[in-house]
Amino acid sequence: MSTESPSITGPLHDLTVIDLTQMLAGPYCTMTLADLGADVIKVEPPAGDLTRHMGPHREGDSPEALGGYFQSVNRNKRSVVLDLKTAAGRTALLRLAATADVLVENFSVGVMDRLGLSYETLSAVNPALVYGCVRGFGDPRTGGSPYADWPAFDITAQAMGGLVAITGPGPGRPLKTGPGIGDIFPAALCAVGILAAVHEARRSGRGQFVEVAMYDAVLSLCERIVYQHSYTGAVPQPQGNTHPLLCPFGLFPTKDGLLALAAPSDRHWREFCALIGRPELGHDERYATNTGRVAHADAVRDVVTRWLSSRTTADALAVLGGRVPCGPVNDAAAIFADPHVRERGMLSEVEQPGSPAPVVIAGQPIKLSRTPSAVRHRAPLLDEHRDEILSASSAAGDPRHNTSQGQVQ
Numbered sequence: 266m267s268t269e270s271p272s273i274t275g276p277l278h279d280l281t282v283i284d285l286t287q288m289l290a291g292p293y294c295t296m297t298l299a300d301l302g303a304d305v306i307k308v309e310p311p312a313g314d315l316t317r318h319m320g321p322h323r324e325g326d327s328p329e330a331l332g333g334y335f336q337s338v339n340r341n342k343r344s345v346v347l348d349l350k351t352a353a354g355r356t357a358l359l360r361l362a363a364t365a366d367v368l369v370e371n372f373s374v375g376v377m378d379r380l381g382l383s384y385e386t387l388s389a390v391n392p393a394l395v396y397g398c399v400r401g402f403g404d405p406r407t408g409g410s411p412y413a414d415w416p417a418f419d420i421t422a423q424a425m426g427g428l429v430a431i432t433g434p435g436p437g438r439p440l441k442t443g444p445g446i447g448d449i450f451p452a453a454l455c456a457v458g459i460l461a462a463v464h465e466a467r468r469s470g471r472g473q474f475v476e477v478a479m480y481d482a483v484l485s486l487c488e489r490i491v492y493q494h495s496y497t498g499a500v501p502q503p504q505g506n507t508h509p510l511l512c513p514f515g516l517f518p519t520k521d522g523l524l525a526l527a528a529p530s531d532r533h534w535r536e537f538c539a540l541i542g543r544p545e546l547g548h549d550e551r552y553a554t555n556t557g558r559v560a561h562a563d564a565v566r567d568v569v570t571r572w573l574s575s576r577t578t579a580d581a582l583a584v585l586g587g588r589v590p591c592g593p594v595n596d597a598a599a600i601f602a603d604p605h606v607r608e609r610g611m612l613s614e615v616e617q618p619g620s621p622a623p624v625v626i627a628g629q630p631i632k633l634s635r636t637p638s639a640v641r642h643r644a645p646l647l648d649e650h651r652d653e654i655l656s657a658s659s660a661a662g663d664p665r666h667n668t669s670q671g672q673v674q
Contacts, residue, residue, distance in 0.1 A: 274302055274636060275300065275301045275302020275303070275633075275636055275637065275638055275639065276301055276302055276633060276636040277298060277301040277302040277303040277460075278302040278303070278304075278636075280298065280302070280303040280304070280366050280367065280463065281303070281304045281306070281364065281365045281366050281367070282295055282298050282299070282303045282304065282305045282306065282365065282366065282367040282368070282369060283306050283308060283358070283361050283362055283365045283367065283368040283369070284305050284306060284307045284308060284342065284369055285308050285368065285369065285370040285371075285372070286369055286370055286371045286399075287309075287314045287315050287316065287371065288314075288315060288316060288371070288448070289316075289338060289419065289445050289448040289449065289452070290371055290399045290419075290448035290449070290451055290452045290455075290479065291369055291370065291371030291398075291399055291452065292314070292316075292338040292339055292452075293338050293448065293449050293452035293453070294369060294397070294399065294452040294453070294455045294456045294459070295307075295342065295369050296338045296339065296340065296341065296342070297452070297453065297456040297629075297631070298367070298456055298459070298460075299340070299341035299342050300340075300341055300629040300631070300638045300639065300640060301629075301631065301633075301638050302636070302638070303367075304343070305341065305342040305343070306342070306343050306344075306345060306361065306365075306650075306654055307339060307342040307343065307344045307345070307645060308345055308346075308347050308349075308358065308361070309344055309345070309346050309347075309647060309648070310346070310347075310348060310349070311346055311348055313346075313647045314335060314339070316332070316334045316335045316338075316339075317331075317332070317335050317647065318332075319332055319334045319335070320332045320333065320334065321333045321334075323617070323620075323624070325620075326617060326619065326620050327618070327619030327620060328619070329618045329619045329646065330617050330618055330619050330620060331617065331618060331643065331644050331646075333624070333626070335644055336615060336617075336624060336626055336643060336644045337626045337627060337644075339644035339645065340613075340615060340626065340640050340641075340642065340643060340644050341640065341641050341642060342644065342645055343645055343649070343650035343653075343654060344645035344646065344647055344648055344649045344650055344651075345648060345650055345651045345654045345655065346647065346648040346651065349380050349382065350380070355380065355381060355382060357655060357658065358382060359382075359387070359390055360658040360659065360661065361654070361658045362387050362390055362391055362394060363390050363391050363658075363661060364391070364658065364661045365391065365394060366393070366394070366395060366463060366466075367394070367395045367396075367397060367459055367463065368387060368394060368395075368396050368397070369396075369397040369398065369455070369459070370397075370398050371398060371399040371400070372398075373400075373401075373414070373416060374400060374404055374405065374413050374414060375414075384396045384406070384474045388472060391472070392470065392471055392472065393466050393470055393471060393472045394472040395459055395462040395463050395466055395472040395473060395475060396472065396473070396474050396475065397455055397458065397459040397462075397475040397476070398455075398474075398475070398476050398477075399451050399452060399455050399476075399477050399478075399479065400413075400417075400476060400477075400478050400479070401415060401416060401417025401421065401422065401478065401479050401480065402415060402417065402478050402479070402480050403476065403478035403480075403481065404474075404476045404478075406474050406476065407474070407476045410478070410480075412480070417479050417480070418447070418448075419445040419446070419447035419448045419479075420441055420447065421447065421479070421480075422447030422448070422451070422479035422480055422482070422483045423441050423442060423446060423447040423483060424441070425480050425483070426447070426479070426480050426481075426482070426483025426484040426486070426487060427483065427484055427487040427490050428441075428442060428446065428447070428483050428486065428487055429441055429442075430490075430501070430502070430503070431487065431490055431501050431502065431503055431504075432503055433503030433505070434503065434505045435502075435503055435504065435505055436502040436503060436504070437502070437503075438503055439503055440503070446483065446486065447479055447482075447483055448479070450482050450483065450486050451477045451478070451479045451481075451482035451483075452477075454477045454482050454485075455475065455476075455477040458475040458476075458477060459475050461475075462475050489501070489510075493509070507562070507566070508529075509559075510559065511527070511529035511555060511559070512529065512555060512558040512559045512562045512565050512566070513526060513527070513528050513529070513534075513537075513558065513565050513566060513569050514526075514527045514528075514529050515527075515566075516594065517566070517569050517570055517573050517574075518570060518573065518574050519573045519574065519576060519577060519578045519581055520573075520574060520575060520576055520577045520578075520580075521577045521578055522577075522578045522593070522594065523578070523593075523594045524573055524578050524581055524582070524591055524592070524593065524594070525591060525592050525593070525594060526569065526573075526585070526589065526590070526591040527589075527590045527591070528589055528590065529555050529558075530555070531553060531554055531555065533589050533590060534547055534552065534553075534555075534558065535547030535548070536588055536589055537569075537585070537588075537589045540584055540585060540588060540589065541572045541584075543568070543572075546568060551564075552564075552565060578593050601625075609628070609632075610628045610629075611627060611628040611630065612625050612627070612628060613625065613626055613627070613628045613629075613640035615640060615642065615643040615644075616642070616643045617643070618643070618646060626640065628640060
């Protein structure tokens with residue numbers, strides 16, 4: 266497992282991000298920037314991010330211990346409390362924004378406008394500011410929506426964006442996915458959009474408004490159903506652990522569990538057939554191409570299942586591993602035990618305040634050879650960095666008298 270590495274400097278070490286986000290989508294976006302080295306200043310209301318009060322918590326941890334939800338997506342950030350409903354809080358935020366490169370929020374449409382902290386207001390203070398946001402259904406600045414004022418959570422986006430409709434054991438039996446894809450995928454896209462806007466701002470000196478709608482992002486994730494419907498008129502349905510266009514491609518039972526196996530390329534299909542002692546099937550005209558295998562999908566899946574079901578997952582991997590794309594269905598315990606995960610730094614230990622025993626959160630999958638990403642330190646305590654953040658912004662001066670602050674030359 267990787268440990269905190271405060272000496273590592275990421276590629277975004279010269280980027281300052283004001284983070285007004287809460288829950289999962291916005292914090293995941295800013296977490297990505299923080300892992301890549303940005304100085305992310307988490308601005309919280311007096312009661313803190315809503316997830317501070319969510320678990321899970323470890324038995325025996327002290328009251329100041331951080332729950333897993335908050336620790337995971339708020340690592341590498343600094344915290345300051347500002348009550349944006351007060352004039353003092355808004356003035357302090359304007360000072361921070363005046364010298365920042367990026368501000369990110371995930372409020373409902375119109376919240377920042379009503380606070381007097383709209384994109385237009387902040388842009389007047391700092392013309393180079395990149396303003397990023399994740400909305401449920403978009404912002405009027407980027408396009409209208411009949412649902413613009415609707416609240417949204419992960420499940421809403423999964424359902425409306427098409428993901429739920431093609432996930433599940435069979436037609437008419439849709440399921441949500443396990444992880445919060447309706448939050449996390451929009452968050453990842455927002456981070457990409459923000460970095461694109463920062464790149465452009467460093468040439469032009471002008472920031473811009475960057476927005477990702479959760480609905481739009483999930484629809485983009487489900488791009489297959491769009492072209493399927495356009496080309497064929499079909500309305501794709503859940504079909505369990507198989508694929509409508511590739512075969513074999515899915516989960517197959519073994520003697521003691523399940524194996525993920527994919528051999529849609531003709532080469533991999535021939536390799537699979539040779540490895541299981543049925544080389545003739547690799548050249549059978551019914552199965553020799555993916556098109557043929559899709560047309561005879563039941564027969565192909567029967568061949569795969571017959572061979573796998575008489576072997577344990579480990580035995581099957583000993584034969585197929587490294588030759589045919591396949592892998593075990595790992596649960597959390599298996600992931601913790603997998604040497605790949607340890608060697609890739611995908612389990613990161615962070616300090617747990619008030620406890621001598623660290624906790625483990627997921628690492629950063631974006632790897633860079635020269636300026637690596639890193640989980641450098643735990644999530645912040647509420648208002649932990651108030652003095653250092655506000656003293657630095659006060660030293661920068663009053664933004665109302667310096668509208669060029671924050672421009673990158």
